[in-house]
Amino acid sequence: MFPPPRHLLHRSRTLAVRLLALALTATAALLFVQPPPAKAATTPPQIPVPTAPMGWASWNSFAAKIDYNVIKSQVDAFVAAGLPAAGYRYVNIDEGWWQGTRDSAGNITVDTGEWPGGMSAIADYIHSKGLKAGIYTDAGKDGCGYYYPTGRPAAPGSGSEGHYDQDMLQFSKWGFDFVKVDWCGGDAEGLDAATTYKAISDAVAKASATTGRPLTLSVCNWGKQNPWNWAPGLAPMWRTSTDIIYYGNKPSMTNLLSNFDQTLHPSAQHTGSYNDPDMLMVGMDGFTAAQNRTHMALWAISGAPLLAGNDLTTMTSETASILTDPEVVAVDQDPRGLQGVKVAEDTTGLQVYGKVLSGTGNRAVVLLNRTSATQNITVRWSDLGLTNASATVRDLWARKDLGTYGTSYTANVPAGGTVMLKVSGGTEAASSTYSATSTGRYTGVGATSTGVNVVDIAYTNTSSTARTATLQVDGQTPTTVSFPPTGSAQGTVSVEAGLSKGSANSLTLTGTSLPGLGAITVHPIPGTNGSLITGRQSGRCADIYNNTITNGTQAELWDCNGGQNQSWTYTPRKELVVYGNKCLDAYNLGTTNGTKVVIWDCNGQANQKWNVNSDGTITNVNAGLCLDASGAATSNGTNLVLWSCNGGDNQKWTLT
Incomplete structure (x- = not known):
């Protein structure tokens, strides 16, 4: 680097002296006049969506x-x-x-x-x-x-x-x-x-x-x-x-x-x-x-x-x-329009359901006791997607605040009954925001576990009517999303999406009249966390075809996509649960090679209990046989059955 000419050095020294004087003056002024605090980045408001119809019908x-x-x-x-x-x-x-x-x-x-x-x-x-x-x-x-x-x-x-x-x-x-x-x-x-x-x-x-x-x-x-x-x-x-x-x-x-x-x-x-x-x-x-x-x-x-x-x-x-x-x-009738989900069942029949409400840090909770005796049921903030910071608990039927609690709340719930609560003022767990990598496409979307997440979609719709788009999450069944008018300002609507553990998830919105799309923000609901059951030989996942919930539907292999029909929770009771209430089941208490592996209402029987073993096998407690991809096939639609354990890679699975 060359030194500047002498006349520029003189000007630089003069300018430096002036700048120093201005700086000293500004510093002195700061002792008396403090600037306003920096404003936090604003979050687009949630746009109310049409609520579920209410009324009366004659049939019943x-x-x-x-x-x-x-x-x-x-x-x-x-x-x-x-x-x-x-x-x-x-x-x-x-x-x-x-x-x-x-x-x-x-x-x-x-x-x-x-x-x-x-x-x-x-x-x-x-x-x-x-x-x-x-x-x-x-x-x-x-x-x-x-x-x-x-x-x-x-x-x-x-x-x-x-x-x-x-x-x-x-x-x-x-x-x-x-x-x-x-x-x-x-x-x-x-x-x-x-x-x-x-x-x-x-x-x-x-x-x-x-x-x-x-x-x-x-x-x-x-x-x-x-x-x-x-x-x-x-x-x-x-x-x-x-x-x-x-x-x-x-x-x-x-x-x-x-x-x-x-x-x-x-x-x-x-x-x-x-x-x-x-x-x-x-x-x-x-x-x-x-x-x-x-x-x-x-x-x-x-x-x-x-x-x-x-x-x-x-x-x-x-x-x-x-x-x-x-x-x-x-x-x-909450204007966010989401559905509640099961977030805990520590003991069979003692269930916790949580619903993400509009606003920040707000959840509705139902504690459901399906047993024949009065029981204590605990809701944990962490299962609801909140941190362990304190939150206010309100009994909705009594219309009474019950107090402020730091990490959880326990209620005594009568046999066959419920307690209904609102948890408010909680602190939302950490979320992640993603900008589109191309129009309507968001890639590299991460999740710490396989399960349901709330996804807020920022957008602008200046028209007077709602616009629609098709949302595809990974390889799951697409759904139609509606974007109500926002005026000239940006707003958000929310969906619940099943994501796979890791950062390979993608969300794509397509349509002929898309609104102006902004970023998406992903909020976990940890109480829904499960695992993909991935076959070593096939690289495909245990799946219930087409999101079917009918008892007796046979499990199969399908491309892994993190949908609700592929998210399995392995409970302390050795159940593999999908949809929150269906258990992986050896059909009709079968104990022979080729027994169909199906879903069925969880009932606590031994044919719904599984040992997840260190060698990668999953064995049925009742039959002692291995979860097997039939015929060692690897294609989509391959049925899952029970078979004598033989060490084959079609009997080896990873839960992630």
């Missing part, structure tokens, strides 16, 4: 025995009970209103003796009370009243197949705001559910555009053909199970818990799309107040649609207070 109490007067009396009782003030909006007329007759043009006709003024008259009456009206049909040619007569003779032709556009437009012209489409005919005819409901969804959209009246579609195919895989984007709600109560039966806790277990598909529920475990039985004969509260708590923690099914004209004030409890309803 009246089956097909309905007419104008029955519905009118329920509407009057609905209003008198204060349900609208609690957020209940829909009065839904279920099966039985139509006996399958059409005129020469194919238009639905009804018995005007039972429905004076036709169906538009009852819709008008519902609207006159400031409420929304719902109606019912079937996806097949013949509806449920034909296959399962319930209080009326069998009625052929009471389905909408062949008339989807015509019927949806008719419903909208009559003034209905909601349509439930059942699956009796579709099931009997062997229709493809995804294709069928896509056509119905298109017909609903056309009808809404024609009349200007939005029509909410309820997909009701009982969880068959796995609607959580394809219904997001087609409808705001889809049934995940069979009916919660059958005609002529009384409410059952067994049915209640079964429907709740079948509705937990957190990756599908987001941005205004909801898993539906069926209507409520709260307030029906046969349930105690404690059982009613358990019912409400489980539906609320899962963010389910709340459609009461009791006879409102005979409802007690106690039942009304349970249905309208503002803090419990607020959990269900």
Whole structure:
């Protein structure tokens, strides 16, 4: 480096003296005037998403025995009970209103003796009370009243197949705001559910555009053909199970818990799309107040649609207070729109469910005791995705703060009952933020363990309507995400995504009208952590095909992707649990070579217990045989079976 000329040296010295004087002056000034503190980087606000529908439906109490007067009396009782003030909006007329007759043009006709003024008259009456009206049909040619007569003779032709556009437009012209489409005919005819409901969804959209009246579609195919895989984007709600109560039966806790277990598909529920475990039985004969509260708590923690099914004209004030409890309803209707997940089961039957709520450091919690004795159940902040910093615990039913606790809270929970809490003011566990590597694509996304994570997606949507995109996480089933308007500022919506341990995860958003996408932020929910079971020979993972939850579904090999159907929790009870409630099972207590390895409701039997051995084998406790990739095959779809342990690499597994 060359020295500067002499005249520049002189100028530099003069400038240095001046700068030194200015610095001394500034330093002195700082002794008297401190600058404002630096502002923390702002986090885009969470954008509220459409919440799950709330209302009342006629089926549970009246089956097909309905007419104008029955519905009118329920509407009057609905209003008198204060349900609208609690957020209940829909009065839904279920099966039985139509006996399958059409005129020469194919238009639905009804018995005007039972429905004076036709169906538009009852819709008008519902609207006159400031409420929304719902109606019912079937996806097949013949509806449920034909296959399962319930209080009326069998009625052929009471389905909408062949008339989807015509019927949806008719419903909208009559003034209905909601349509439930059942699956009796579709099931009997062997229709493809995804294709069928896509056509119905298109017909609903056309009808809404024609009349200007939005029509909410309820997909009701009982969880068959796995609607959580394809219904997001087609409808705001889809049934995940069979009916919660059958005609002529009384409410059952067994049915209640079964429907709740079948509705937990957190990756599908987001941005205004909801898993539906069926209507409520709260307030029906046969349930105690404690059982009613358990019912409400489980539906609320899962963010389910709340459609009461009791006879409102005979409802007690106690039942009304349970249905309208503002803090419990607020959990269900949380504007972040996520589903609660199981985060702990330290002892069989003592379960903890947590739901990530809007805001920072807020969680709803349900402690569920499935045993026959009163037990203590503990919720740990760390399982909820919070640090061990102190947080406030509130009993939601009592509407009472219980105090501030540092790492956990333990409650005494009655046999078969629940305690419902809100944990607030907690400190969120460390999260990670990722910018897109290309439009809509985020790579190198990390997770400390395989399991469910909350992913906040920052975006800008300056239009007046929501935009949609298809989200693909690794090789999992894609889902449709909705992005409500944000104005000119950036906001976030949230999804729950299964990620694999490590930093090789990718999330991709595609679509023809993407919003302006920003960064994503990943928040772990450690209580959901599990492991991939990876075959040494194949390099593929133990998988339950197509996110199926049916008992008896055989496990298989598939490309590892970290989805909920590949995340296995090895419990202290030697169970390998998937979906939070299904155990890897040697079918029918089999002990011979070739016994199918399936999923089944966890029941504590020895055929659901496994030894994970240091040599990489996994042996069934009951059979003493090894978990084996059948025929030493390595391709996707290879079935998993039991086989005599032989040291082969198709019997060696790694849990990560």
